[in-house]
Amino acid sequence: xxxxxxxxxxxxxxxxxxxxxxxxxxxxxxxxxxxxxxxxxxxxxxxxxxxxxxxxxxxxxxxxxxxxxxxxxxxxxxxxxxxxxxxxxxxxxxxxxxxxxxxxxxxxxxxxxxxxx
Amino acid sequence: xxxxxxxxxxxxxxxxxxxxxxxxxxxxxxxxxxxxxxxxxxxxxxxxxxxxxxxxxxxxxxxxxxxxxxxxxxxxxxxxxxxxxxxxxxxxxxxxxxxxxxxxxxxxxxxxxxxxx
DNA sequence: ATGAAGCGTAACCTGTCGGTTACGCGTCCG
DNA sequence: CGGACGCGTAACCGACAGGTTACGCTTCAT
Numbered sequence: 035x036x037x038x039x040x041x042x043x044x045x046x047x048x049x050x051x052x053x054x055x056x057x058x059x060x061x062x063x064x065x066x067x068x069x070x071x072x073x074x075x076x077x078x079x080x081x082x083x084x085x086x087x088x089x090x091x092x093x094x095x096x097x098x099x100x101x102x103x104x105x106x107x108x109x110x111x112x113x114x115x116x117x118x119x120x121x122x123x124x125x126x127x128x129x130x131x132x133x134x135x136x137x138x139x140x141x142x143x144x145x146x147x148x149x150x151x
Numbered sequence: 152x153x154x155x156x157x158x159x160x161x162x163x164x165x166x167x168x169x170x171x172x173x174x175x176x177x178x179x180x181x182x183x184x185x186x187x188x189x190x191x192x193x194x195x196x197x198x199x200x201x202x203x204x205x206x207x208x209x210x211x212x213x214x215x216x217x218x219x220x221x222x223x224x225x226x227x228x229x230x231x232x233x234x235x236x237x238x239x240x241x242x243x244x245x246x247x248x249x250x251x252x253x254x255x256x257x258x259x260x261x262x263x264x265x266x267x268x
Numbered sequence: 269a270t271g272a273a274g275c276g277t278a279a280c281c282t283g284t285c286g287g288t289t290a291c292g293c294g295t296c297c298g
Numbered sequence: 299c300g301g302a303c304g305c306g307t308a309a310c311c312g313a314c315a316g317g318t319t320a321c322g323c324t325t326c327a328t
Contacts, residue, residue, distance in 0.1 A: 040157035041316085045226075052230060058275060071317055073276055092274050092325040103230055109162075110227070113169060113220055158286085175305055188287050190306055209295040209304050273326075278319105285314080296303075 035102060038082035043067065044075050051085060051098040058094050152219060155199035160184065161192050168202060168215040175211050 038044055047061055062072040076096060079085045083102045088095045155161055164178060179189040193213060196202045200219045205212045 036157045036159075036162070037315095040153045042153075043316090045153070049229060059273090062275095067316085068318060069274095070276075070319085074316075077276085094275065098230070100230060103227060106223075106227060110220060110223060112166060113215070113217060160286090176303095179305095184286085185288060186304095187289085187306075191286080194306085211305065270328085271326105272328100274324085276321105276323085278321080280320105281316105281318085283315090283317100286312095288311085289309090291306105291308080293306085294304090296301105298299100298301090 035082045035084065035105060038078050038084055039106070041075065041078075043072070044079055047072075047075060047079065047096075048084060048098065051096060055088065055095045055097045057090075058096065061096065152199045152201065152222065155195050155201055156223075158192065158195075160189070161196055164189075164192060164196065164213075165201060165215065168213060172205065172212045172214045175213065178213065 039048075043065060046065075050056060050061065050064065058073060058076060059069070061076070062069040065072055076085070076087075079096075080087060084099055085096045086099050088097060156165075160182060163182075167173060167178065167181065175190060175193060176186070178193070179186040182189055193202070193204075196213075197204060201216055202213045203216050205214060
């Protein structure tokens with residue numbers, strides 16, 4: 035996963051997906067590089083679990099998966115000093131889990147196969 | 152900096168340096184790879200500001216620089232939800248700055264000699 | 269049914285990365 | 299002194315990452 039975040043294009047994609055889910059094309063047109071290149075970046079993000087995709091008709095939307103960020107936070111916490119922020123990062127973790135649960139509840143309904151574009 | 156953290160050997164080195172400062176040799180002997188290889192990993196870490204070196208006689212000690220971790224934390228905070236942990240990461244930042252100030256006071260003595268070929 | 273739209277994949281090329289060995293330079297010790 | 303020690307750098311090399319173009323498969327629209 036660390037490798038996935040190392041690339042500036044992929045980091046930018048992750049930032050874009052904070053706001054809303056975006057289709058592969060919508061993402062690609064915001065970069066100077068070719069669409070296939072972006073497509074592969076998306077694959078890397080997908081395989082590292084940082085995003086997942088939702089197929090809608092002939093379009094493929096990408097959605098941020100906040101869960102994996104927890105690991106980064108945990109690693110970061112290893113560098114905390116005793117008096118420091120480990121505690122806060124615990125709270126962070128809890129928050130992320132909550133997020134995940136909420137998403138699940140909000141609808142497994144639209145997990146694939148939506149209709150009409 | 153993101154690239155510096157992408158490599159597993161470098162991440163391991165950073166973990167090792169949490170406890171205490173270590174000389175290049177001490178670090179190298181804990182890895183299977185050759186000493187020059189480790190030496191270059193150390194250079195990458197140095198140039199990305201994650202560690203700095205302290206020359207003592209013919210030995211070169213490496214020390215963790217916690218300051219740069221703040222950036223990672225800040226980036227991570229960009230993915231926080233409104234209700235979430237941004238607040239906690241602010242606290243984290245404060246903590247890191249304190250660490251930096253302490254180190255500065257403890258001694259800037261041998262800040263020298265970095266990148267001269 | 270047919271053409272266009274939206275995406276992923278394959279094949280290919282190039283630059284960068286991580287590893288290795290050989291070497292050079294400053295430092296400690298007898 | 300002179301040799302051993304500690305460490306960085308240079309030169310070289312195989313592996314891989316990321317970019318490009320060409321292409322194929324679905325899905326929508328007419």
